[in-house]
Amino acid sequence: MAPQGFDACRKNGGKVQTMTLKGGKYMHICILNGKSYKGEVKTKQSSSEGGSPVAAAIKHNMKK
Numbered sequence: 001m002a003p004q005g006f007d008a009c010r011k012n013g014g015k016v017q018t019m020t021l022k023g024g025k026y027m028h029i030c031i032l033n034g035k036s037y038k039g040e041v042k043t044k045q046s047s048s049e050g051g052s053p054v055a056a057a058i059k060h061n062m063k064k
Contacts, residue, residue: 005037006030 006028010016014032021027021041028039045056 002028002039003037006039009035009037 009030009032012032014030014037016028016030016039019027019029024044025041026044027041030037030039
């Protein structure tokens with residue numbers, strides 16, 4: 001679950017950017033009115049795991 005400040009920033013039209021971190025991780029950052037709000041740290045999926053997260057979600061939903 002994303003932090004409260006990040007969610008509020010997105011709801012109010014903030015610009016979301018992706019920050020790449022070490023170890024195959026990344027974090028979304030929302031910028032609104034000169035302030036930045038950090039989202040949660042996530043791990044990138046490797047191409048061997050099926051590629052795009054959207055494709056993985058579709059595949060997961062089709063199994064139900």
